[in-house]
Amino acid sequence: MPYFDAASSLPPHPVARQALLAAFDDGWADPSRLHREGRRARMLLDAARETAAEAVGCRPDELTFTSSGTRALHTGMAGALAGRARAGRHLLVSAVEHSAVLHAAEAHRAAGGTVAEIGVDRGGLVAPADVAAALAAGPAAALVCVQSANHEVGTRQPVADIAEIGRAAGVPLLVDAAQSLPWGPVAGAWSLLAASAHKWGGPGGVGLLAVRKGVRFAPASPVDERESGRAPGFENIPAVVAAAASLRAFRAEAGAEAARLAALVDRIRERVPRLVPDVEVVGEAAHRLPHVVTFSCLHVDGEALLHALDRAGFAVSSGSSCTSSTLTPSHVLRAMGVLSEGNVRVSLPPGTTEEDVERFLAVLPEAVAGVRAQLTPPTVTGGAGRAGGAAEPAGTGTFTVDSLGKRCPVPVIELAGAIGRVAVGGVVTVLADDAAARLDIPAWCTMRGQEYLGESPHGDGPGTAYRVRRLV
Amino acid sequence: MPYFDAASSLPPHPVARQALLAAFDDGWADPSRLHREGRRARMLLDAARETAAEAVGCRPDELTFTSSGTRALHTGMAGALAGRARAGRHLLVSAVEHSAVLHAAEAHRAAGGTVAEIGVDRGGLVAPADVAAALAAGPAAALVCVQSANHEVGTRQPVADIAEIGRAAGVPLLVDAAQSLPWGPVAGAWSLLAASAHKWGGPGGVGLLAVRKGVRFAPASPVDERESGRAPGFENIPAVVAAAASLRAFRAEAGAEAARLAALVDRIRERVPRLVPDVEVVGEAAHRLPHVVTFSCLHVDGEALLHALDRAGFAVSSGSSCTSSTLTPSHVLRAMGVLSEGNVRVSLPPGTTEEDVERFLAVLPEAVAGVRAQLTPPTVTGGAGRAGGAAEPAGTGTFTVDSLGKRCPVPVIELAGAIGRVAVGGVVTVLADDAAARLDIPAWCTMRGQEYLGESPHGDGPGTAYRVRRLV
Secondary structure (H helix, E strand, O other): OOEOEOOOOOOOOHHHHHHHHHHHHHOOOOOOOOOHHHHHHHHHHHHHHHHHHHHHOOOHHHEEEEOOHHHHHHHHHHHHHHHOOOOOOEEEEEOOOOHHHHHHHHHHHHOOOEEEEEOOOOOOOOOHHHHHHHHHHOOOEEEEEOOOEOOOOOEEOOHHHHHHHHHHHOOOEEEEOOOOHHHOOOOOOOOEEEEEHHHOOOOOOOEEEEEOOOOOOOOOOOOOOHHHHOOOOOOOHHHHHHHHHHHHHHHHHHHHHHHHHHHHHHHHHHHHHHHOOOEEEEOOOOOEOOOEEEEEEOOOOHHHHHHHHHHOOOEOEOOOHHHOOOOOOOHHHHHHOOOOOOEEEEEOOOOOOHHHHHHHHHHHHHHHHHHHHHOOOOOOOOOOOOOOOOOOOOOOOEEEEEOOOOOOOHHHHHHHHHHHHOOOOOEEEEEEOOOOHHHHHHHHHHHHOOEEEEEEEOOOOOOEEEEEEOOO | OOEOEOOOOOOOOHHHHHHHHHHHHHOOOOOOOOOHHHHHHHHHHHHHHHHHHHHHOOOHHHEEEEOOHHHHHHHHHHHHHHHOOOOOOEEEEEOOOOHHHHHHHHHHHHOOOEEEEEOOOOOOOOOHHHHHHHHHHOOOEEEEEOOOEOOOOOEEOOHHHHHHHHHHHOOOEEEEOOOOHHHOOOOOOOOEEEEEHHHOOOOOOOEEEEEOOOOOOOOOOOOOOHHHHOOOOOOOHHHHHHHHHHHHHHHHHHHHHHHHHHHHHHHHHHHHHHHOOOEEEEOOOOOEOOOEEEEEEOOOOHHHHHHHHHHOOOEOEOOOHHHOOOOOOOHHHHHHOOOOOOEEEEEOOOOOOHHHHHHHHHHHHHHHHHHHHHOOOOOOOOOOOOOOOOOOOOOOOEEEEEOOOOOOOHHHHHHHHHHHHOOOOOEEEEEEOOOOHHHHHHHHHHHHOOEEEEEEEOOOOOOEEEEEEOOO
16 A cells, blocks of 8 residues: 655664664663663764764764754754844744744744744745845844755755855854755755654654754753753664664665656656646646655645545645644645645655556546545525625626635635626635635636735624636 | 663663564554554554553543653643743752753743752651641742652652642642652652653653643643644654553563562662671662662772772662762762762662672672772871861861862862871861762761861862861
């Protein structure tokens, strides 16, 4: 049963299993103890640090093992921000960072700091010029955070160029390398780097935090003597050994696998829009991870599609609102301004075969069609009569759709059903309170060649009024 | 080769190894995903939580898996203190808590809170009446932290009584149960509890934090959706499964092993003072962990003794100053007011045989004698002449020993050599700048029946002047 959710977590690499077992017997003692068991544990820890540092491209004494990639990000950001508090309390983050970065940014704001988000283009790309502009606009920045590659759409960011801009401005760059580190070191003069072992088939419970020598860094309180004060608690040496060994093993195969998987992803990127009507492939076509492809399907509930694919034997992920416990659409897709409904992320693990991909392409159209068929057909409950804005030409008609209380993708489905109720030039207003509508109604307009006029509060009522002019 | 450092970390339990391997293949996916791999991981996590909760004696939804016992303590204290910030910002901790608790207390103080330490008796015991008095003395307390048993000397604390006092005062009790949880649940109405899996032969990287329903708790920032917001980062499910399974397995054998090990510890407690001259066994004889015994040896360097025992095949631990990177003596021994020099902690793992213990008792006297022989014989560099305090009787003599720049146990050895230079009633002053002297000179006086007169700054010079009146 093909597992196509590699960007979420990889099955363990055989080397991880072997290394874990070996180190489980030899690496259980406290490495800070002076007895032989402690010294043996310390030697395993030191060797793992050397192996991992080589793969990261840093010195062993620049590398800390944390308990997760999230912890590495939280610790790295807090330490760099605290270390540079005198230089400034302004933090720059790209709008498509992992939620761990955005949550740490939120904590920084709550503690009195300021945060600015750097936007992306429709492919999810951060423009180095935008980083330079944000740095120039001030206030004095303490830190810039940009991921090496996006976790939802696979877009690779120009972190070497951004690091250079940061270096010129004297501002360190923290790179979340969770998605790209398995495939190769991150180029450029970054200052801090974070990663997570279960993304390369290492065990859970291990993150990496690299802090280059010379970068100001103030470890967080409470203090702890382990891992240079950067990761409190007893070191998890068997897992750390397995993480380092499996990173090296993954890298040994990465070049050939990257080429092979990139070709399979190209095939999916090309074929899906031909196989499934009303699909948008999102994310950069050129600057991307080898193994990730993401697309959104109009008029589809993402969670329902995910379940349909799971039943058909394919494990994928979704950035659609409906799969998230927060019921808000993916901040990544929102920042890109692309459709979020019916969103599917396919991320191929090493070893994925051509046959697996062909079978996926074979079952996808039916899965999408099945989900679309289950959705309630458009029930247009509004009527002509509410006056449109003054700017709209008279005589072409207005129509209001009441989608209040309905979850995505129903508002867009109802809009699609209602657009025919006005003549070309006429305006349809959709009343909706699902947060995804803010993203999906404009995206629908782009896909369908209609004009999105904007949103306004819904008078005294709940929700928001979205206005669309019929052009075709 | 006997490993007698169980209180530091236990070799993995066979059940931990089996469970880890099984869950390594099935528990690697993200448990928050909807596909079958994610659901399988979620089921393993849920089952582990039920098993661990049963062993702790709490509801599964009260239990969080953290990345270490240290993290559990940091998170538990921060969450309880933040949750009760309106009730007060005063924290009570026993003076013999694990450094993780004291570090978190330090962080609380640095953030504007107040902290009071509750002292212990010479056996290391916290008196419930002292907790009640500290609560009554105010300011309004937000939290009390008392360990279930001490990690250095094995003394069990009356946490049920203390919890009752806390309950009556409306103040929650956090129990660091790292050392005792393997042996049984912690009785009483505690509010929060922390523990660490590698103390019972579980894997590294797993701590437990229990927070009883109804206890006010504010998760720390940055937020994260995993583990009820109390442990950010990807769940380490294989390790969590192994931790829960090995806790249950350890408990199944705990009753019989506790009785057996307690008898072996009794043997060590009884025999060591007869086998080795000038030894003080420290810690409660009655209220104690079954497997821990600690003693201090006069005129012995703890690190040297540890190495000597290691060469003789025994891995033990030491709370002596010289084994610590901070070069300060154990805060536990200091709080108890007992000798810190030549300190050895023996903590027996399950399965320790009578023969192992007899062999240890056979090699110990020679190891201590060897270390004592290596130490420089007392070189008394001072001379009579410095005037003693006015309170000292005239004609009995004074003598000053200059031990500045010399590390423990040299100042005490020099004191022992100098005491004969004054008549009974005379006073020896020791000038020393090693922090352990503050603990070990009074302890030496108690052991030798001499009178400790107190300390004062050493005029304009460095270090401290400790004064001792010869009585015998």
